[in-house]
Amino acid sequence: MTFIATPQTMRFDAPLALQSGASLGGYQLAYETYGQLNASRSNAVLVCHALNASHHVAGEYAGQPRSLGWWDNMVGPGKPVDTNRFFVIGINNLGSCFGSTGPKDINPATGQAWGADFPVITVEDWVAAQARLLDALGIEQLAAVMGGSLGGMQALSWTLQYPQRVRHAVVIASAPNLTAENLAFNEVARRAIITDPDFHGGHFYRHGVVPQRGLRIARMIGHITYLSDDVMNAKFGRQLRQAVAGHASGYRYSTQDVEFQIESYLRHQSEKFSDYFDANTYLLITRALDYFDPARAHDGSLAAALAGTQARFLLVSFSTDWRFAPARSREIVRALLDNRRDVAYAEINAPHGHDAFLLDDARYMRLIRSYFENRIDTPAQAQGGTA
Amino acid sequence: MTFIATPQTMRFDAPLALQSGASLGGYQLAYETYGQLNASRSNAVLVCHALNASHHVAGEYAGQPRSLGWWDNMVGPGKPVDTNRFFVIGINNLGSCFGSTGPKDINPATGQAWGADFPVITVEDWVAAQARLLDALGIEQLAAVMGGSLGGMQALSWTLQYPQRVRHAVVIASAPNLTAENLAFNEVARRAIITDPDFHGGHFYRHGVVPQRGLRIARMIGHITYLSDDVMNAKFGRQLRQAVAGHASGYRYSTQDVEFQIESYLRHQSEKFSDYFDANTYLLITRALDYFDPARAHDGSLAAALAGTQARFLLVSFSTDWRFAPARSREIVRALLDNRRDVAYAEINAPHGHDAFLLDDARYMRLIRSYFENRIDTPAQAQGGTA
Numbered sequence: 001m002t003f004i005a006t007p008q009t010m011r012f013d014a015p016l017a018l019q020s021g022a023s024l025g026g027y028q029l030a031y032e033t034y035g036q037l038n039a040s041r042s043n044a045v046l047v048c049h050a051l052n053a054s055h056h057v058a059g060e061y062a063g064q065p066r067s068l069g070w071w072d073n074m075v076g077p078g079k080p081v082d083t084n085r086f087f088v089i090g091i092n093n094l095g096s097c098f099g100s101t102g103p104k105d106i107n108p109a110t111g112q113a114w115g116a117d118f119p120v121i122t123v124e125d126w127v128a129a130q131a132r133l134l135d136a137l138g139i140e141q142l143a144a145v146m147g148g149s150l151g152g153m154q155a156l157s158w159t160l161q162y163p164q165r166v167r168h169a170v171v172i173a174s175a176p177n178l179t180a181e182n183l184a185f186n187e188v189a190r191r192a193i194i195t196d197p198d199f200h201g202g203h204f205y206r207h208g209v210v211p212q213r214g215l216r217i218a219r220m221i222g223h224i225t226y227l228s229d230d231v232m233n234a235k236f237g238r239q240l241r242q243a244v245a246g247h248a249s250g251y252r253y254s255t256q257d258v259e260f261q262i263e264s265y266l267r268h269q270s271e272k273f274s275d276y277f278d279a280n281t282y283l284l285i286t287r288a289l290d291y292f293d294p295a296r297a298h299d300g301s302l303a304a305a306l307a308g309t310q311a312r313f314l315l316v317s318f319s320t321d322w323r324f325a326p327a328r329s330r331e332i333v334r335a336l337l338d339n340r341r342d343v344a345y346a347e348i349n350a351p352h353g354h355d356a357f358l359l360d361d362a363r364y365m366r367l368i369r370s371y372f373e374n375r376i377d378t379p380a381q382a383q384g385g386t387a
Numbered sequence: 388m389t390f391i392a393t394p395q396t397m398r399f400d401a402p403l404a405l406q407s408g409a410s411l412g413g414y415q416l417a418y419e420t421y422g423q424l425n426a427s428r429s430n431a432v433l434v435c436h437a438l439n440a441s442h443h444v445a446g447e448y449a450g451q452p453r454s455l456g457w458w459d460n461m462v463g464p465g466k467p468v469d470t471n472r473f474f475v476i477g478i479n480n481l482g483s484c485f486g487s488t489g490p491k492d493i494n495p496a497t498g499q500a501w502g503a504d505f506p507v508i509t510v511e512d513w514v515a516a517q518a519r520l521l522d523a524l525g526i527e528q529l530a531a532v533m534g535g536s537l538g539g540m541q542a543l544s545w546t547l548q549y550p551q552r553v554r555h556a557v558v559i560a561s562a563p564n565l566t567a568e569n570l571a572f573n574e575v576a577r578r579a580i581i582t583d584p585d586f587h588g589g590h591f592y593r594h595g596v597v598p599q600r601g602l603r604i605a606r607m608i609g610h611i612t613y614l615s616d617d618v619m620n621a622k623f624g625r626q627l628r629q630a631v632a633g634h635a636s637g638y639r640y641s642t643q644d645v646e647f648q649i650e651s652y653l654r655h656q657s658e659k660f661s662d663y664f665d666a667n668t669y670l671l672i673t674r675a676l677d678y679f680d681p682a683r684a685h686d687g688s689l690a691a692a693l694a695g696t697q698a699r700f701l702l703v704s705f706s707t708d709w710r711f712a713p714a715r716s717r718e719i720v721r722a723l724l725d726n727r728r729d730v731a732y733a734e735i736n737a738p739h740g741h742d743a744f745l746l747d748d749a750r751y752m753r754l755i756r757s758y759f760e761n762r763i764d765t766p767a768q769a770q771g772g773t774a
Contacts, residue, residue: 020640120640180619180649181611187650188607194643195600197584202643213582217604220575224568229709232567238680248684253407253507255670256581256589260677262567263574283642290647293625297635322616322709 002072005032005059009099010133016094022119025108029133030092030099031055034075035083037139043378044139045086046130047075048147048154051222051285052277054098057090058083073360080369085378086143094129095121095284103280104205114280116202121284123150123292127157131165143376146170148357149324150285153292156332160294163310168376170368172316173357175328176302176335177293182323185225186286189218193279202280211279216270218282223269228320228353236262302335312342314371316364318356319349344371389459392419392446396486397520403481409506412495416520417479417486418442421462422470424526430765431526432473433517434462435534435541438609438672439664441485444477445470460747467756472765473530481516482508482671490667491592501667503589508671510537510679514544518552530763533557535744536711537672540679543719547681550697555763557755559703560744562715563689563722564680569710572612573673576605580666589667598666603657605669610656615707615740623649689722699729701758703751705743706736731758 009030015023032055037044047057049070058069058076075081075088092100095118103118110117134142145158145166152174159169178186193199196214200207224232239261243250251259258264298304313336317329326347336343348364350356356364396417402410419442424431434444436457445456445463462468462475479487482505490505497504521529532545532553539561546556565573580586583601587594611619626648630637638646645651685691702720704713713734723730735751737743743751 019636020638021634022640116643120642122640177625179616180623180625180647181614181616183625183647184607184611184619184649184653187647187653188604188611190642191607191654192579192604195603216582217575217579220571220578221608224571224575227568229566229568232571236567236570238564238567238570238683247408249406249678249680250683251407251678253409253509253678255507255577255667255674256503260567260570260574262571266571266574267578280642287642291636291638291640293636296625296637 002068002076003034003059004062005034005056005069007032007056007061007099010136012129012132016125016129016132018119018125019122020120024094024101024119027094027101027129028099029094029101029129031133032057032059032090034058034088035086037087037137038378038380040378040380041139042141042143042380043086044134044142045081045088046134046142046145046158047071047081047088047090048126048130048145048151049090049093050147050149050151052273054096055090055092055100056098057088071358073365074368080365081146081372086372089134089137091130091133093121093126093285095281097278097281102278103202103284104278113203113205115205116280118280118284120287122288123153123157124161126288127154127161130154131162134165141165141167143378144168144170144372146172147174148172149174149354150289153289157292157294159309159311159313160305163308166311168314169311170314170316170371171329171332173318173321173324173329173354174332175324176295176331178289183290185221186290189221190283190286192217192221193282199279202283204279210274212274215274215277215279215282216267219270219273219277220266223266225323226354228322228351230320231351231353232262234351236260236265302331303338306332306335306341307339309336309339309341312375313344314375315343315345316357316367317347318352318354319347320351321354321356323354344375389455389463390421390446391449392421392443392456394419394443394448394486397523399516399519403512403516403519405506405512406509407507411481411488411506414481414488414516415486416481416488416516418520419444419446419477421445421475422473424474424524425765425767427765427767428526429528429530429767430473431521431529432468432475433521433529433532433545434458434468434475434477435513435517435532435538436477436480437534437536437538439660441483442477442479442487443485444475458745460752461755467752468533468759473759476521476524478517478520480508480513480672482668484665484668489665490589490671491665500590500592502592503667505667505671507674509675510540510544511548513675514541514548517541518549521552528552528554530765531555531557531759533559534561535559536561536741537676540676544679544681546696546698546700547692550695553698555701556698557701557703557758558716558719560705560708560711560716560741561719562711563682563718565676566715570677572608573677576608577670577673579604580669586666589670591666597661599661602661602664602666602669603654606657606660606664607653610653612710613741615709615738617707618738618740619649621738623647623652689718690725693719693722693728694726696723696726696728699762700731701762702730702732703744703754704734705739705741706734707738708741708743710741731762
């Protein structure tokens with residue numbers, strides 16, 4: 001049993017100046033809210049989403065029983081982020097394909113879909129757009145901003161761009177930037193999409209096609225890197241989809257058939273993904289990941305980059321996450337401690353790799369619940385600055 | 388300075404019965420030999436190659452100064468595998484694209500290139516074909532069989548298929564089978580090739596095209612998994628190919644351009660690869676990797692699978708190899724010890740990931756040199772059975 005979520009949209013007419021130097025004219029953001037904003041407006045929690053998620057964080061849509069939000073185990077009445085106490089906001093990032101303005105929408109300058117002409121959006125741009133939406137909702141300060149993975153990068157960026165507007169930042173399974181290996185996986189995924197003949201330089205909409213081949217490859221690569229080797233072995237191992245009688249090995253001896261369960265799983269997941277995800281959005285989001293690097297403007301010093309933060313921090317990482325390894329979270333923790341910030345850190349011993357941040361690990365859930373219950377206050381009187 | 392290598396070919400007219408149940412009619416194998424077979428024929432060393440290598444193990448071709456063999460640092464006069472003492476043989480695997488019969492050759496039954504109709508070849512089939520070539524060379528017993536990665540699987544398989552023909556097996560950076568994660572990476576690579584519109588179901592030769600897009604994606608994925616995260620960070624990190632003046636970040640803010648050095652490296656490597664490697668061979672070889680699993684016929688017991696071995700073993704792994712992690716080599720070591728076999732094992736602390744088996748790590752080279760110098764004898768009288 002969960003509650004009914006109601007998606008909303010908000011239109012913004014003032015152009016948004018982007019980090020690239022470009023500017024986005026009018027745009028809209030899709031968002032959802034859960035719970036009630038209190039009178040002092042001190043109980044707002046912004047949940048930032050990662051690659052293929054959206055503003056639909058929790059609950060389900062009326063009449064759509066299989067439409068559960070992507071973090072429904074975390075957010076809701078009585079959940080770790082308890083919507084009986086907090087007013088939770090999910091916003092679909094600019095450039096996405098789930099309701100906020102993105103590449104598949106019409107470029108007013110041409111009357112055609114933006115496609116590859118949609119401006120490059122950074123983590124900082126997302127945060128700026130989110131801040132505007134909070135302005136419109138009358139929320140001056142967040143009790144907390146939280147997110148996992150790329151969502152954690154946004155939470156971290158909030159504390160840099162709007163230090164006075166964030167009391168707590170909960171940064172889960174994240175990193176201060178991507179490693180070369182992460183950059184490399186993103187590049188392969190993008191190349192698969194861009195070199196798909198159906199991509200048409202990013203203007204496939206006008207050809208009535210979708211670069212599904214490329215999207216599927218991209219999604220497969222993503223999936224593999226979200227899971228740990230251990231969990232893949234436990235879940236699929238070397239199991240055959242359907243062993244062939246007559247061979248001791250049970251193999252079909254074919255190069256093109258699906259034989260192993262893991263192959264079947266990857267194909268199924270990637271096919272689903274290519275049916276709903278926009279290829280240009282995939283490019284934009286992976287590039288936003290690539291570019292995020294707050295230390296870059298500070299000669300590589302993350303401590304210098306984080307000097308202006310005022311929030312309190314909870315950092316969480318997962319032992320088997322090799323995409324955003326615990327060591328990367330510890331870099332953030334160290335840089336915050338160098339600045340004498342109030343920071344808590346937990347490394348959860350979980351087998352599920354990067355995906356663990358989305359799953360129901362009991363210790364993880366208790367940790368978040370405890371932090372929100374015990375550390376985050378929602379004062380009846382509005383406060384300026386930090387809590 | 389190195390020596391001149393001379394590729395040779397040998398034709399086999401008797402059909403080869405394959406593990407799949409199919410049979411390959413006449414075929415040829417490309418091979419090279421280095422050093423001199425001694426009078427007692429006791430000094431032969433077979434070097435098995437991995438994915439994209441060949442029979443050209445060492446030396447260079449006359450008049451082709453950039454044609455150095457893929458393991459020239461390991462094999463040659465005065466090298467760890469010293470061709471002044473050993474007679475070393477490299478054989479291009481069946482189904483490859485470097486001289487042995489493979490998918491781009493003519494299928495006598497149709498008069499056209501085999502393409503996707505080339506029979507599926509397993510590690511065991513390669514070993515059987517290699518054994519026939521050794522028969523023809525008059526070599527009854529190998530002083531050693533050695534290989535890294537997929538080459539190590541062949542070395543291991545030699546000790547199972549022809550226990551009396553192998554005195555020593557040197558199995559480097561290998562595994563008793565692929566993990567689910569390895570299977571998954573192979574599947575993505577194959578999907579990239581198979582879904583490339585230029586693949587034409589594996590019969591692209593008759594269309595005068597090559598599925599270069601797919602091959603490039605496959606190669607990129609391979610490259611990432613051959614390297615360690617550490618070495619990628621050390622070599623490329625987040626360096627930009629050409630920083631853009633005017634932006635504090637130096638970024639170009641583009642989703643389709645090459646910006647990071649790692650992207651540039653991957654594109655360059657993948658383009659080179661797609662110019663020379665056959666797509667059907669890539670499918671065959673990854674499938675041979677997938678299928679290799681000697682424990683499968685023994686209810687998953689590797690110890691039972693290795694009970695028939697008679698060789699002495701050297702196993703080597705590399706600390707940062709996450710494709711064939713040290714733990715996988717230790718599985719083989721344990722199973723051999725369960726059978727009271729003579730086995731030496733070294734885990735080399737090297738930063739280079741899986742690729743380390745091809746590189747000049749001093750401890751690694753000393754280890755192999757010492758093993759070949761001190762442990763492998765080349766008796767003047769031919770021996771039956773084990774040494």
